[in-house]
Amino acid sequence: MPGTCEILQSLYQDRFIFHSPEFLTEKTAAYDVAHPTRNIVGYPIDTPEYRARAQQVIDCLPDAPVNTICTSREAEFIKYGSNCFLYLKVVYANILYDLAQQSQSDWDIIKKGIGSDPRIGESHLDIIHSSGIQEHQGR
Numbered sequence: 294m295p296g297t298c299e300i301l302q303s304l305y306q307d308r309f310i311f312h313s314p315e316f317l318t319e320k321t322a323a324y325d326v327a328h329p330t331r332n333i334v335g336y337p338i339d340t341p342e343y344r345a346r347a348q349q350v351i352d353c354l355p356d357a358p359v360n361t362i363c364t365s366r367e368a369e370f371i372k373y374g375s376n377c378f379l380y381l382k383v384v385y386a387n388i389l390y391d392l393a394q395q396s397q398s399d400w401d402i403i404k405k406g407i408g409s410d411p412r413i414g415e416s417h418l419d420i421i422h423s424s425g426i427q428e429h430q431g432r
Contacts, residue, residue: 294369294373295366295369295370295373296366296369297312297365297369298310298311298312298335298337298365298366298368298369299337299365299366301337302337302338302365309343309346310337310365311334311335311336311337311346311347311350311365311368312334312335312337312365312368312369312372313332313333313334313335313350313354313368314333314368314369314371314372314375316329316330316331316375318416326355327355328355329354329355329357330357330358330359331357331358331359331360331361332351332354332355332357332359332360332361333359333360333361333362333363333368333371333372334347334348334350334351334361334362334363334368335347335362335363335364335365335366335367335368335369336362336363336364336365337364337365337366339364344362347362348362379416379417382416382417382418383417383420386404386417386418386420387420389403389407390420390421400421404418404419
């Protein structure tokens with residue numbers, strides 16, 4: 294939750310604590326680590342030393358199109374907001390899938406049509422997979 298890094302920093306004042314959220318998918322985690330879409334490092338205390346050390350962290354990470362140094366609370370909100378958005382996308386896809394099944398519509402066609410919208414994309418619409426809905430289970 295936003296504010297966690299600040300709490301940890303107050304408990305461990307002899308250390309520099311930062312929040313640098315990861316953005317990995319289970320299926321492509323190794324690739325995602327080597328090719329990040331964004332590097333974010335959040336500092337809990339706004340001082341020149343914390344900012345310089347946050348920059349050192351950014352400098353150690355693989356190149357990314359976006360590199361952001363911000364407060365740890367902002368970094369935590371970025372991670373929290375991203376996770377919540379994708380969670381809602383999964384729930385929504387499951388609802389649409391159930392409706393498609395009830396109306397005897399082909400989910401693959403619907404999924405492709407929705408996912409082809411660049412504002413939405415294909416991620417989290419593939420609900421039938423090894424860790425999700427199993428087609429043979431007949432929800």
